[in-house]
Amino acid sequence: MISVEEALARILAEIPTLPTIHVPLPEALGLVLAEDVIAQEDIPPFNNSAMDGFALLSQDSKIHAAQPPRLRVTGSVAAGYVADHAVEPGTAMRIMTGAPVPPGADTVIQVELTRHGGPESDWVEILQEVEPGNNIRPAGEDMQRGQLILPRGTEIGAWEIGVLATLGWASVPVTRQARVAILGTGDEVIEIDQPLQPGKIRNSNSYLLEAAVQRAGALPQRLGVALDTVESLREKFSQALNADLILTSGGVSVGDFDLVKNIMSEQGEVNFWRINMRPGKPVAFGHIGTVPLLGLPGNPVSSAVTFELFGRPVLRKLQGHTHLLKPQVEVTVEDGVQERAMRRHYVRAYVTWHNGHFVARTTGNQGSHMMTSLLQANALLIVPEGGAIVQPGETLKAIMLDWPENAS
Numbered sequence: 193m194i195s196v197e198e199a200l201a202r203i204l205a206e207i208p209t210l211p212t213i214h215v216p217l218p219e220a221l222g223l224v225l226a227e228d229v230i231a232q233e234d235i236p237p238f239n240n241s242a243m244d245g246f247a248l249l250s251q252d253s254k255i256h257a258a259q260p261p262r263l264r265v266t267g268s269v270a271a272g273y274v275a276d277h278a279v280e281p282g283t284a285m286r287i288m289t290g291a292p293v294p295p296g297a298d299t300v301i302q303v304e305l306t307r308h309g310g311p312e313s314d315w316v317e318i319l320q321e322v323e324p325g326n327n328i329r330p331a332g333e334d335m336q337r338g339q340l341i342l343p344r345g346t347e348i349g350a351w352e353i354g355v356l357a358t359l360g361w362a363s364v365p366v367t368r369q370a371r372v373a374i375l376g377t378g379d380e381v382i383e384i385d386q387p388l389q390p391g392k393i394r395n396s397n398s399y400l401l402e403a404a405v406q407r408a409g410a411l412p413q414r415l416g417v418a419l420d421t422v423e424s425l426r427e428k429f430s431q432a433l434n435a436d437l438i439l440t441s442g443g444v445s446v447g448d449f450d451l452v453k454n455i456m457s458e459q460g461e462v463n464f465w466r467i468n469m470r471p472g473k474p475v476a477f478g479h480i481g482t483v484p485l486l487g488l489p490g491n492p493v494s495s496a497v498t499f500e501l502f503g504r505p506v507l508r509k510l511q512g513h514t515h516l517l518k519p520q521v522e523v524t525v526e527d528g529v530q531e532r533a534m535r536r537h538y539v540r541a542y543v544t545w546h547n548g549h550f551v552a553r554t555t556g557n558q559g560s561h562m563m564t565s566l567l568q569a570n571a572l573l574i575v576p577e578g579g580a581i582v583q584p585g586e587t588l589k590a591i592m593l594d595w596p597e598n599a600s
């Protein structure tokens with residue numbers, strides 16, 4: 193049995209980053225930039241006014257003998273237009289927020305600090321001295337031509353979309369989304385709209401995994417449930433060969449009908465089987481043809497937890513992310529962990545910030561069939577290998593499942 197760290201390293205070593213495609217900017221939300229974004233121009237592109245007011249020479253704002261200087265207004269410049277003449281000494285020009293500062297002017301005074309005779313007025317009195325550069329947003333203050341603005345690997349959120357739009361990136365190079373084939377296995381597993389029959393259970397894993405795959409930004413395709421026969425598994429896998437990843441649940445332990453590994457050996461290879469962890473020991477990894485296959489255990493909690501620890505990082509790597517793992521923090525475990533596990537134990541818990549530190553409460557019975565142990569959980573406590581009991585008030589590391597990967 194290999195360690196969690198070795199398993200993750202062996203899996204990621206086999207996972208490529210998918211090819212780059214170009215998508216229209218609005219479709220780039222949630223995807224990952226496949227190239228550096230370098231500013232091709234200065235932003236703002238020209239010196240412009242931060243206020244509605246008057247453009248003038250700062251020296252003309254000096255107040256002598258308590259008399260506000262009075263300047264002749266020679267025109268007006270609105271946002272979207274360029275002044276057709278310069279500001280000369282002793283004159284000013286009306287200017288709106290965002291309008292280019294006319295030549296000659298070195299400062300802008302906001303309208304509230306002036307007195308004037310109305311919108312058409314040809315005079316203005318300056319009620320406060322202003323420094324050069326006042327209310328002027330210089331060209332290139334935000335982004336400079338040639339500057340690296342967004343490195344490849346950046347996840348594109350709403351704010352990145354705004355920056356890309358500012359720079360005129362109508363089409364964006366992104367890593368394409370991963371297609372993920374999801375397969376349930378087992379004669380006992382029936383579809384969710386079927387009434388329960390003796391010995392049968394509903395297929396929860398495929399739906400949970402489909403949702404988790406979507407949450408990881410990838411494109412799931414559910415292939416239904418394979419029976420516990422070689423023929424049925426072969427037939428299902430033949431439908432999965434154009435996927436970037438195959439996720440199976442069940443059929444990877446040591447039972448007479450745990451056949452997923454057999455098909456992997458027959459049609460590809462098994463890279464490893466079994467990890468020193470609970471839940472999730474029987475995880476298998478390998479390939480069917482050239483498609484990587486992550487064989488998750490059938491127990492619903494095992495399948496959910498191993499997806500978070502291995503499946504999600506795989507999807508992030510495929511899709512061009514550079515941060516693959518969730519952050520960890522130290523937490524005080526209020527209720528402790530009484531269940532002994534010789535394997536490394538990932539305990540579902542609810543972590544909150546309380547009185548200056550993180551506190552965790554476990555979600556109850558940690559059996560790998562206990563779907564309800566997933567509810568409320570926003571973290572996995574890591575109890576080290578060796579079977580220690582964790583007393584109430586002891587500290588553990590917690591993997592913060594609801595924090596973004598790039599927070600670490």
Ligand SMILES: Nc1nc2c(c(=O)[nH]1)N[C@H]1C(S)=C(S)[C@@H](COP(=O)(O)OP(=O)(O)OC[C@H]3O[C@@H](n4cnc5c(N)ncnc54)[C@H](O)[C@@H]3O)O[C@H]1N2
Pocket residue numbers: 376377378380381393394395396397398441442443444445446447450471472473474488489490491492494560
């Ligand atoms: N002799 C041993 N038996 C088992 C071992 C072991 O080491 N020696 N390991 C146990 C552990 S740990 C786990 S985890 C399970 C994993 O077994 P499989 O991955 O082969 O899964 P199955 O046997 O097919 O099913 C396990 C369990 O999960 C239910 N299941 C399966 N598919 C679904 C689904 N799509 N939706 C909901 N529930 C599902 C299934 O009915 C079983 O109850 O093996 C232990 N046994």
Ligand code: MOO
Pocket residue numbers: 469470471472473474489491494560
């Ligand atoms: O690994 Mo199993 O998931 O402990 O129940």
